[in-house]
Structures are given as structure tokens and as C-alpha cells.
Amino acid sequence: MTHILKYSTTNRTRPSLFQPEGDMLGPVWCGVAILLLDWTLSAAFWAVLLHLGCPGCGGLAGLWAFGALKWVLLEVSVSALGAGRAELHRFVALLCLLRPVLEVGRTPLAGPPGPHGEPGADLSMLLLGGGSSVFACLVWEKLSSGGEKKQNQPDTKRILMRVLTYFKPDTLHLLTAFTFLIIGVICDTYIPLYQGKVIDQLSGQTLHASFGSTLGLLVLFSVGSAVFSGMRGGVFMCALSRLNRRLKLLLFQRLLQQEVHFFEENNPGRLSSRLHSDVDRMGLTVALNANAAVRSSVKTVLMLRVMLGLSWELSLLTCVEMPLLAFLQSKYISLSKELKEQTQECHAQLKDQASQTIGGIQTVRSFRAEEGELRRYRLALDQLCAIKRRSGIYSALFLIIRRIVTVGIKILMLMQARSLISSGRLTTGSLLSFLLYQKPMSNNLREILYCYRETVSTVGVISKVLGYLDRRPRTQPEGDLAPEHLEGRVLFQNVSFSYPSAPNKPALKDVSVELQPGRITALVGPSGGGKSSCVGLLKRLYEPGNGRILLDGEPLHHYRHKYLQQKIALVSQNPTLFSGSLRSNVEYGLPDCPPERAVDVAKRVNAHAFISEMEHQYETDIGEGGGRLSAGQRQSVAIIRALVRDPQVIVLDEATSRLDVDSQHAVLREVLARGRTVLLVTHQLSTAERAHRILVMEDGSVVETGTHKELISKKGRYYRLSRDRSQAAEGGP
Numbered sequence: 112m113t114h115i116l117k118y119s120t121t122n123r124t125r126p127s128l129f130q131p132e133g134d135m136l137g138p139v140w141c142g143v144a145i146l147l148l149d150w151t152l153s154a155a156f157w158a159v160l161l162h163l164g165c166p167g168c169g170g171l172a173g174l175w176a177f178g179a180l181k182w183v184l185l186e187v188s189v190s191a192l193g194a195g196r197a198e199l200h201r202f203v204a205l206l207c208l209l210r211p212v213l214e215v216g217r218t219p220l221a222g223p224p225g226p227h228g229e230p231g232a233d234l235s236m237l238l239l240g241g242g243s244s245v246f247a248c249l250v251w252e253k254l255s256s257g258g259e260k261k262q263n264q265p266d267t268k269r270i271l272m273r274v275l276t277y278f279k280p281d282t283l284h285l286l287t288a289f290t291f292l293i294i295g296v297i298c299d300t301y302i303p304l305y306q307g308k309v310i311d312q313l314s315g316q317t318l319h320a321s322f323g324s325t326l327g328l329l330v331l332f333s334v335g336s337a338v339f340s341g342m343r344g345g346v347f348m349c350a351l352s353r354l355n356r357r358l359k360l361l362l363f364q365r366l367l368q369q370e371v372h373f374f375e376e377n378n379p380g381r382l383s384s385r386l387h388s389d390v391d392r393m394g395l396t397v398a399l400n401a402n403a404a405v406r407s408s409v410k411t412v413l414m415l416r417v418m419l420g421l422s423w424e425l426s427l428l429t430c431v432e433m434p435l436l437a438f439l440q441s442k443y444i445s446l447s448k449e450l451k452e453q454t455q456e457c458h459a460q461l462k463d464q465a466s467q468t469i470g471g472i473q474t475v476r477s478f479r480a481e482e483g484e485l486r487r488y489r490l491a492l493d494q495l496c497a498i499k500r501r502s503g504i505y506s507a508l509f510l511i512i513r514r515i516v517t518v519g520i521k522i523l524m525l526m527q528a529r530s531l532i533s534s535g536r537l538t539t540g541s542l543l544s545f546l547l548y549q550k551p552m553s554n555n556l557r558e559i560l561y562c563y564r565e566t567v568s569t570v571g572v573i574s575k576v577l578g579y580l581d582r583r584p585r586t587q588p589e590g591d592l593a594p595e596h597l598e599g600r601v602l603f604q605n606v607s608f609s610y611p612s613a614p615n616k617p618a619l620k621d622v623s624v625e626l627q628p629g630r631i632t633a634l635v636g637p638s639g640g641g642k643s644s645c646v647g648l649l650k651r652l653y654e655p656g657n658g659r660i661l662l663d664g665e666p667l668h669h670y671r672h673k674y675l676q677q678k679i680a681l682v683s684q685n686p687t688l689f690s691g692s693l694r695s696n697v698e699y700g701l702p703d704c705p706p707e708r709a710v711d712v713a714k715r716v717n718a719h720a721f722i723s724e725m726e727h728q729y730e731t732d733i734g735e736g737g738g739r740l741s742a743g744q745r746q747s748v749a750i751i752r753a754l755v756r757d758p759q760v761i762v763l764d765e766a767t768s769r770l771d772v773d774s775q776h777a778v779l780r781e782v783l784a785r786g787r788t789v790l791l792v793t794h795q796l797s798t799a800e801r802a803h804r805i806l807v808m809e810d811g812s813v814v815e816t817g818t819h820k821e822l823i824s825k826k827g828r829y830y831r832l833s834r835d836r837s838q839a840a841e842g843g844p
């Protein structure tokens with residue numbers, strides 16, 4: 112434990128490369144001192160060679176020997192300065208070994224050095240070696256400190272690997288795409304090289320004999336690059352669209368399985384956005400970034416190989432430019448990342464607001480709230496514009512600085528190229544090839560960095576989508592009871608319940624109620640008394656906290672889910688209807704319903720008359736949400752829809768409130784037929800009067816039970832309710 116604490120403390124207080132530490136010299140000043148010492152040693156080495164009259168430094172062996180000697184001397188100096196820091200040791204190693212390692216890599220590619228190629232006193236190499244070492248060191252230290260931070264972040268690697276598993280069915284597509292990608296990249300890499308060769312041959316710097324074959328190869332690589340890149344794109348897109356289809360289907364299926372509370376907690380607009388934009392983004396980011404990262408990495412390695420062969424000095428300058436640009440890019444990306452998240456949030460807000468306003472247009476209009484809604488929408492749009500403006504400014508600044516760096520390095524390169532051409536170590540064609548490689552090379556590195564950042568920034572979105580995919584509905588698993596005969600006796604046994612969003616506020620307290628077949632039981636009482644909560648539990652939209660609900664003596668969760676849906680029907684005051692024909696709404700979810708059944712039920716509940724008067728009768732399009740029907744007609748359609756399923760228990764939650772009296776009678780007659788159990792939830796005591804038994808609910812408990820007559824004569828809560836209602840109807844106090 113103690114050593115763990117010690118370790119973490121050491122890690123936390125680990126100073127940066129630029130931070131002075133205690134009484135030691137600051138590491139930056141140590142670095143500068145080491146650099147100066149390195150140059151002094153190199154100058155001394157060349158001076159000795161000059162003094163001894165040696166033509167070179169002894170080839171690779173001499174270079175390695177000098178590097179090793181310098182390493183020892185610099186290490187001794189670092190210790191003498193009292194700066195025994197790991198970063199400085201890495202810097203010293205890089206400074207001493209960079210040149211010999213580069214020479215080892217360069218010699219097999221470019222052949223043994225000519226009279227001018229002997230590694231020796233080269234001022235540009237000295238400056239470049241020092242510069243590259245400093246840059247490499249800074250990049251490395253930056254990356255490694257970034258790596259430490261990432262350990263605390265959500266498991267990015269695991270999440271990305273999980274997304275890749277969804278690609279499994281498309282393995283063949285992906286293998287094909289990656290094969291095309293690699294062939295395309297190889298062809299792409301050799302185009303600039305052969306362009307340079309053609310130019311050299313045209314300008315007479317190399318032999319004309321092979322001009323035909325060089326041109327042929329150039330054409331072959333160009334065509335190959337176009338063909339394979341195109342095919343790679345096509346196959347990737349195909350795999351991506353298959354992945355999107357699979358993921359969306361899976362997510363939609365999971366969402367449909369969730370319990371009602373989940374939809375109360377999660378805004379429908381956000382869920383729809385997860386289903387569409389987030390799944391699209393998830394697939395696109397992972398697939399396209401994997402594609403781009405592989406393409407750029409392969410390209411970088413191949414290009415670096417060719418560029419080193421053309422000129423290692425120019426390659427080194429390119430290597431200085433790239434980390435600098437990468438650093439700028441990474442700064443720009445981290446600045447714009449926050450803005451991007453804010454933009455997404457704004458877009459989601461705008462979408463939500465528009466859909467809520469349009470969806471609730473009747474409420475908006477009835478409260479004359481159009482102006483207010485417009486103002487809210489304008490404010491959200493203004494916020495979005497401000498974010499976009501800031502993002503534009505960052506982008507402009509980044510482009511300007513990047514251009515200045517690129518131009519500066521280009522000038523340095525041209526100066527170096529001039530000296531190489533004049534010394535005969537580089538041809539004009541090779542220079543052209545090199546320049547043609549240089550831009551894509553930095554683009555590649557930028558792309559790799561961008562892909563990495565983009566993928567990491569999408570991890571949040573991906574983990575949310577995966578969270579929904581993994582979410583198990585919080586309901587009891589369904590049972591397997593599905594008896595052919597169901598009596599329909601319902602028993603609430605000491606049921607207590609609180610909504611998940613308000614766990615400390617009981618909606619039902621120890622409710623015990625029996626609903627008998629062939630009888631109507633009415634639930635009445637003031638608003639918030641707990642009537643709808645009883646209905647929700649009976650329909651298994653929620654699970655009781657305590658107690659049980661039995662159907663024919665068996666707990667509800669012992670029955671099959673589909674069986675219960677069919678046997679217990681609920682019709683509410685404002686039923687949900689879908690756009691489409693009246694028949695499709697009535698037969699919703701019943702693919703094998705005989706057409707005459709709807710007509711039959713409609714006749715019995717007094718609805719056939721109004722349906723027959725419609726232009727297309729049962730095939731009439733009732734519009735979005737049944738908008739082309741009156742409120743009473745919508746209730747009739749919902750009652751027919753419930754009855755065609757022939758349920759044994761039927762719950763009418765203010766379901767006949769908009770029907771005329773004759774229709775209400777017809778509905779009650781019909782629902783009671785075949786000995787059905789009927790639960791009537793109503794505020795209209797005139798409707799409750801017809802029930803065989805009335806339960807008065809208040810504050811989550813049943814406070815009175817009896818028939819209308821019994822309750823009136825009791826002069827209790829029901830009596831007061833009934834008196835208040837009649838006084839209100841008469842306009843009394």
C-alpha cells in the first residue's frame with residue numbers, strides 16, 4: 112500500500128520537461144547545454160579529422176564510434192549537471208544515435224555513399240539533427256503524458272473493439288476492401304516517383320532507353336490507384352450500410368423491449384436521435400477512420416521509404432515539419448472539440464423544441480404561445496450561430512499559422528535542395544518527386560492524428576448507444592402460462608407502489624381489491640388518488656413494490672406477455688391512433704383478423720352508423736393520430752380495437768367520456784357480454800352509478816366500497832364527491 116501511494120505521488124508530481132526541479136538546473140537549460148556540448152564535440156571531431164588529413168570519417172563504423180563516444184561524454188555531462196532525469200537521458204541518446212541510425216537506413220535504399228555522400232562535416236546535418244531530436248523528444252514526452260491521462264478515461268480500446276465485433280458478418284467485405292486499399296495505396300505511392308523519372312528522362316538527365324517502360328509503369332500505377340481506390344470506397348460503403356441497418360434494427364428492438372419508466376426518463380427526440388444520427392456517426396467514425404488510418408499509415412511507411420531513397424537530408428526536414436504541423440493540428444482539434452459538442456447539443460435542442468412545438472400545436476395555439484415558442488427557437492438559433500462564428504475564427508487562425516509554417520519549411524528545403532543539386536547528389540526529377548511526396552506525407556500524418564482524435568471523441572456517443580444496446584428491461588421475466596380458458600378474476604393483494612421517478616412518494620398504499628367476472632367495478636376519486644396507477648400495474652406497465660396482483664389466482668408475471676396483452680385490454684380517454692385506414696387501426700397487431708369481425712363489433716357498440724357514412728367506410732384514412740375523426744369517434748375506434756381481440760378483462764379509463772349516452776350504454780352492454788371483468792375508471796359519477804361495485808380512491812388508498820345506493824346512504828366521501836359534482840354542474844358554490 113505504502114509503495115503504491117509513493118508511486119502515485121511520484122507520478123502526480125512528475126515535473127514537465129520545462130519545469131525546474133528543486134535546486135537542479137531547469138531541464139530546458141540542461142537541454143540547451145547538452146545541445147551546445149554536442150555541437151562543440153562534433154566541431155572538435157571534424158577539426159581533428161581535418162588536422163589529420165583524413166578524407167572521411169571512416170564510413171558507418173566511424174560514425175557509430177563517434178556517436179558512442181559522444182553518448183558517453185554527454186551522459187557524464189548530464190550527471191555532472193546534476194540533472195539525472197529520464198527525459199534528458201532520452202534526449203542525449205537521440206542526439207547521438209540519430210545520425211548513425213539514419214545512415215544505416217539510408218545506405219541500403221540509396222546505395223553506398225559516393226565521394227560526396229561520405230558522412231562528415233555537414234553543418235546542415237548538425238542543425239537538423241539537433242532540431243529533429245528536440246522535436247522528437249517534445250512529441251514523445253507530450254504523447255506519453257497524454258497516455259497517462261487516458262488511463263483514467265472510459266475504456267476507449269474496449270469500446271472500439273466492441274464496435275468492431277458488430278462488423279463480424281461483413282468480414283469478407285472488409286477483407287476485400289482492405290486488400291483493395293493496400294493495392295491502391297502501393298500504386299498511389301509510386302506515381303510521384305515515376306513522374307520524376309519521366310521528367311529526368313525528358314530532360315536528358317538519365318538514359319532515354321527505358322522511357323517507354325517508365326511511362327508504361329506510370330500509367331499502370333495511375334490506373335491501378337484509381338481503380339483500386341474506387342473499388343475500396345464502394346465495398347467500404349456497402350459494409351457500412353449493412354452495419355448501420357443491423358445496428359439500427361438491434362437498437363430499435365432493444366428500445367421496444369424497455370419498460371415504460373425508461374421512456375418517461377428518456378426524451379423521445381433524444382432516443383430517436385440516438386437511433387438515427389448516433390448510430391450513423393458510430394458506424395461512420397469507426398469504419399471510415401479505420402479505413403483512413405490504415406490507408407495513411409501504409410502510405411506513410413511506403414512514402415518515407417521512397418523519400419529516404421531520394422534524399423535523406425530533405426526527408427529529415429520533412430520530419431521536422433510534420434510533428435510541428437501535427438502539434439498545431441492537435442491544438443486546433445482540442446479547441447474545436449468543445450465547440451463541436453456545443454453545436455451538437457444546440458442541434459438536439461433545436462430539434463427537440465421544433466418537434467415538441469409542432470407535435471403540441473393545439474396546446475400552443477390554445478394558449479396563444481406562438482410568439483414565445485418563436486422567441487425560444489430564435490434564441491437557440493442565435494446560440495448556434497455564435498458557436499459557429501467562434502469555430503470559424505479558430506479555423507481561420509489555424510489555417511494562417513499552418514500556412515506560415517509550411518512556407519517557412521519549404522524555403523529551407525529549397526535552399527538545401529539547391530546545394531544538393533549543385534553538388535550532384537540530387538536530380539531535378541528527384542526533387543520534383545520529393546516535393547510531390549511531401550504534401551501527401553504531411554496530409555497522411557494529419558489524417559492519422561485526426562482519425563485518432565475523431566474516434567476518441569466519438570467514444571462518448573458510442574458508449575451511449577452501446578449502453579442502450581446492453582440495457583435489460585427492468586421488468587420481471589415473462590412466464591409461460593397461457594390457459595385456453597380464463598375466468599378473468601383479478602385480485603390486488605396488499606399492493607403498494609411508487610413510481611421509479613418518485614421512489615419516496617407512494618402512489619398506492621396497501622391496496623386490496625377484487626374485480627369479478629361479469630361485473631363492472633368502478634374506480635372513482637379525486638385526481639391523484641391512484642386510479643391510473645392501478646390500471647398501469649394491471650397492464651404490467653410497472654411492477655408493484657409490495658403485494659401481488661393475481662389473475663385467476665396466478666401472479667400476472669406468470670403469464671405470457673402476449674397472452675396478457677390480448678386478455679387484458681385497456682382503452683383510455685385519448686387513445687393513440689396511427690395514420691392509415693380505420694381498419695388498419697382496428698386490426699393493429701392482428702394480421703389474421705377476419706374483416707367481418709370489426710364490422711360486427713362496430714355494430715354492437717353503435718359505431719357502424721358513423722363509419723358507414725364515411726366516404727371509404729372502414730378503409731377511410733383517419734389522418735395523423737386519427738386527426739380526421741371527432742374525439743368521440745376516436746374513442747369508438749379504440750373500443751372496437753380492444754373488443755376485436757376478445758379480451759376477458761377490460762379496463763375503460765374514461766374511455767367513453769366523449770360518447771353520447773346511447774353509445775355509452777351500448778359499450779357497457781357489449782363489454783359485459785361473455786362474462787367479462789370490467790374495470791371502469793371515471794370522474795363521471797353518472798357513469799359510475801351503473802357499476803356493480805364502486806371503489807373510492809384517495810391518496811393511494813381505497814377509502815370506501817359499495818354500490819351507488821350504499822355509498823350515497825353512507826354519506827361519506829362518495830356522497831360528498833357526488834354532491835360537489837352536482838353543485839358544480841348547477842354552477843353552485
Ligand SMILES: Nc1ncnc2c1ncn2[C@@H]1O[C@H](COP(=O)(O)OP(=O)(O)OP(=O)(O)O)[C@@H](O)[C@H]1O
Pocket residue numbers: 375610612613617618636637638639640641642643644645
Ligand atoms: N409517471 C409518474 N411519475 C411519478 N409520479 C406519478 C406518475 N404518474 C402519477 N404519479 C403520481 O402518483 C400519484 C397517483 O397518480 P394517478 O395517476 O394514479 O392518479 P389518478 O387517480 O389516476 O389521477 P387522475 O384522476 O387525475 O388521472 C399522484 O400523486 C401522481 O402525482
